[in-house]
Structure formats: structure tokens, C-alpha cells
Amino acid sequence: MTHVGIIGAGIGGLYLALYLQQQGVSVTLHADRTPDELRQSRLPNTATYWSAMRQRERQLGVNHWDEQAADWSVRHLHLRIGPEPEPLRFHVELDEAGLTVDHRLYASRLLEDFADRGGEVVYGPVRPESLEPLSEEYDLVVVSAGRGGLTDLFPRREGAANFTQPQRFLCSGIYRGIELPPPVGTYLSFVPGGELFHVPVITFDGNRSVLFFEIVPGGELDALLNVRYEEDPRKFDRTVLQLLEKAFPETRALVDDASFGVNRPQDILQGAITPTARRGYAQLPNGKWVMALGDVHVVNDPLLAQGANAASACAFLLGEAIVADDLAFDEMWCRRTEAALWAYAQNPFDWTNYMLRDPLPANVARLMAAATQDQRVADEFGNNFATPERNWNILASPERTDAYLSRLADEDRAR
């Protein structure tokens, strides 16, 4: 019987482990932290899960937050493009709400689900030199250790739209003392020098807000770049308020000055990501092949909220490939399976990298302007966060965007 070893209990590793468990495949999950340790760790991301991922969640029976999400989820997307007070604006009520749950709450619960259902978990970080012995123990080893874990094994992918340095400085946190005006959803603002997401998030303390700044280095928002929360929390909170005042006054107006601040000291992350696609399989010195999953395979800048969604989609594709053909996890199997994963992951990667340009490419700006006038364009763009290949299909070139918009105009004329 096939036995799969998975390294890393983030979104990719957990979704694959739960999927294989459901399919009756034997799995061992190597998690670097216990659920309690995870709960006590620093905020690692502030990911929104779109409808396609929420369907996978239901398929796995881990949709524990549906009730809370009824009134605190990303049901609506409110977009603002350009400087306030008069940005372009459009609004989308999503066909199905996206969900943002503090990752530490989410991942610790899914890890407990896997163990409670009889799954084997080995706690402790896997070192690079342990991969070879593990590959002798399992029929297949999957490395899903995130963007900082064991990535060196997998070479950068030739021909992919890779960057060599981060395009944004990221500063995301969970805050108290800020309202989210109805209809509840995510407010996404594009301004010169970066972006701000204001997101409803379910946390250990109930409903809170994420404020997530994407900052172009050297741009107009980079006052936050050199202020580390750990060094001076008050100065940090003050700088956030100053930045809101300067670039996002509508969001600033939602703040209650007396109670505003980072929710808990561990509820903040500051860093940067270099968007990188890697070849998703590698051979160890003993001749065994290992597969990469999630951020180890393709790491996106979080601008368009795609990494976790892609990791879960690819976990299912990888799980299906393991179930469909377990004759030998050899080079051919890895190459074929990785091609299926890349066919999915390339779209959010390319779409995100295109939208990271500052200023936004002209055809993206044209589409956004059209969305302010035509709700069909707005609805398509907003709902396609769950199906990124569709947005990339429309935005990959000016010709595609123009053809899409003229098709809608033709439809109108034909009415």
C-alpha cells in the first residue's frame, strides 16, 4: 500500500494530508509545531480563501467557520483605484463569500482534525539531510514547507515570469479599534506607491480587521518600511495612523483612536516575498524523486490573495494524481504531475506579477474604469479571484482586454 510522507502542515500539506486520508491512502504528516505551538506563534499570513477553496474545505469536512462567516466574511469586494478623495470605485457582491480566518486558528484546527481522524503526525522540523532517509521510508515525499522551508532543492523554473527581488514590502496585521462599514467585505485600495487591504478576519478574540499594506519600496507609502513593531509598538501604531491619514483617509475615518492598535503583540508580520516559480520536483542523491507543493513550488506576492488558494488547488491535483497512478513515483510521474500543478499555478502567478507593476498596466486600468460603469465587468473581475485563470485570460494582453470589452459592447448593441 502506498505511504506518502508530507513535510509541512500549512495549507498545502494539510489539504493534501486530509485529501489522501479521505481517499484511504496512508499518510504521515511532518509538522514543525504542535497545534498549541502553532496557536502561540507569530501571525504568518492573512490569507482570504475564495469560493473554490471553500468548496474544497467542505469536501474535506473542515468548514468549521461557516456560522461565524455568516456576518463576518468577504461577501463583498469594494475596490478603489487612484488617490482619495476621488478614486475610481466599484463594488461586487460575490456569488460566494470568501473567508479569512487567522491562520494559526485555522491550521491548528485542521491539524487536529487530521490527527483525530487517525492520521499520523510526526512533530519537529525536518532538516535537509533527513530527506534522503525519509525518501527510503515512504513511497513518495512531498515537500510543502512554505516559502522559507527546503526550497533550495528545487531549481528556479526556466522561462517563468520570475523576479529576482521583492516588488513590495508587506506589512499585515490584525487590528482592534477600527470599524468595517457594511456591507461587510474587503476594501481594496490601489494608490500610487502601493495598496491597502482592509479585511474582515475571524480571530481567537472574535471578529477583527486586517490592515494589510503592500508598499512599493521608495514609493509614497514607505514611511512604514523602517518602523518595526517589536522595537516600538506605539510608534508603529502611530505610523500606521499617519499613513492612513495621508493615503487612505476613508479608512482613517473608521478608526477609534482610543482603542486602535495591533490586536496582540504576535498579530503582525512585516517582510517581503520574491515571487518565484520553481520546478516542482527534484531527485535526491539516492535516486529517489520528491515533489514540491504550495509556496515551495510557486510563491506569489499576496497582492491578489492567491497563494493559499493555489496551494489548496494543487494539493487536490497532487492527491488525485497519487490516487490515479501509484505504480511508481518516478521521474515520469513527477514530470507529468508537476505539469498539471503548473497548469493551474501559472495563471495566478502571471496575473499577480502583471498587477504588481506600479503604475498598473494600461489595460488593467481600462478594465477597472470599465468596471465602474458596467456591473458585468465588476462582477466578472471580483468573482474571478476564485478562478484566477479567467482574469488572466482577460488581462494577459491589451488585445484580450479590448476584445473582452468590445464583446460586451456588441452584446449591448445586439439587445
Ligand SMILES: Cc1cc2nc3c(=O)[nH]c(=O)nc-3n(C[C@H](O)[C@H](O)[C@H](O)COP(=O)(O)OP(=O)(O)OC[C@H]3O[C@@H](n4cnc5c(N)ncnc54)[C@H](O)[C@@H]3O)c2cc1C
Ligand atoms: C501577508 C500575507 C497575506 C497573504 N494573503 C493571502 C490571501 O489573501 N490569499 C491567499 O490565497 N494567500 C495569501 N497569502 C499566501 C499564503 O499564505 C501562502 O501562499 C500559503 O500559506 C502557502 O501554503 P503552504 O502550505 O505552501 O505554506 P505555509 O502555509 O507557509 O506552510 C508551511 C508549513 O511548513 C512548516 N515548515 C517549514 N519548514 C519546515 C520543516 N523544515 N519541517 C517541517 N515543517 C516545516 C511551516 O512552519 C508551515 O507550518 C498571504 C501571505 C502573506 C505573507
